[in-house]
Amino acid sequence: MKKILVPMDFSQCAINAMRVAKELAKKLHCPIELVTSIHMPHLHAQTVGADSVVQPILSEYSHQIDENYRDLYEREGLNEIEFETKKFNSSVQNAIYSCIEQGDVGLVVSGTKENHDILEKILGGHTVDFISISKVPVLVIPEKVNHLEVRKIGLALNLEEEVQLDKLELVREFAKLFEAEINIMFIGAESEKRYIYDDNKVKLAEFFGDINNNFVNVKEHMDKSGKKILELVDELQLDMLYMHPKHHKLLDRIFRPSLTKQIAMEVDIPLLSVHE
Structure with a gap:
């Protein structure tokens, strides 16, 4: 840093x-x-x-x-x-x-x-x-957070895309810094191609091999409301959430609200965002 x-x-x-x-x-x-x-x-x-x-x-x-x-x-x-x-x-x-x-x-x-x-x-x-x-x-x-006590970090990942491990380096740093557990939330419908999921899971298991981690599978589409992610934050009792916003063209930014921005407006725990 x-x-x-x-x-x-x-x-x-x-x-x-x-x-x-x-x-x-x-x-x-x-x-x-x-x-x-x-x-x-x-x-x-x-x-x-x-x-x-x-x-x-x-x-x-x-x-x-x-x-x-x-x-x-x-x-x-x-x-x-x-x-x-x-x-x-x-x-x-x-x-x-x-x-x-x-x-x-x-x-x-x-x-x-x-x-x-x-x-x-x-x-x-x-x-x-x-x-x-x-x-x-x-x-x-x-606004209500003035102190970091990180025991559980949640990763909200989309099954439709290949995971970019280089974007997760800071998550590793935080996990080691606070001796925190990593909860990897895979969100995607059952119709998703299995090889994408399997490949991503192997990569992530190796990447976080020296950190306590587990996988949470959510068989739903990654909708723009962020409702399922917010529910998981409460269910898993997370202390920090990681999201990976994508680069969108101007018209997309105007007519398709960013999921990360939507979550940031609603979530009550620190949100770590690493842009592509």
Whole structure:
């Protein structure tokens, strides 16, 4: 792990995500980068008095952010880890993307609200929207979670596709870090070709050979509501869920809601997303 990035707007869910990131940073011996976005409108250069309006506001926002970070440093014991802060005058997504493009971020840990309004459920909040495009793994922390106690990790895998083992390296890392059990949930109808299932099962059994693991077969189609996955989270008493969102074209993203995003809006345990 190179660096853990935490989007910080000083809300309770962002602070809880930072607490989780701090735990991981201690265990993984890596630094944290706290990123804050100031999203101010960009006025046209020819607008009379634009600078005189925007600059004082930016300066005030920047000063307030510095004050919030000083308070956070004292309350949350940030002196226990290596960390840095960054401020951007951009959208949250662009700020995170800029940090990732530097190439030293290995994981994004981001909080999400417990309750979402109708528009957020349709479009997705900042965090759940970002997991669809992130080049690095994203750990989504529900608002009520402020501490990681991982005993069981669930993998929601689709029988219709070949498993990409390289995307599961971080799952192995977490399982070893917390001495957790792996529950591999194969979801697919009985009509699925058996050789795909058998091949995937052999690969996964070898990949997680040094970790306590078991297989859970669900003979249903992987529907877009995520209902069956959410039921399994409760039945298996999972502490963390892994999903692997796929890259979709623009029209698909508009008319076919992402299963991973849907789960992220509903699940009450941390969700680890590793994009293809």
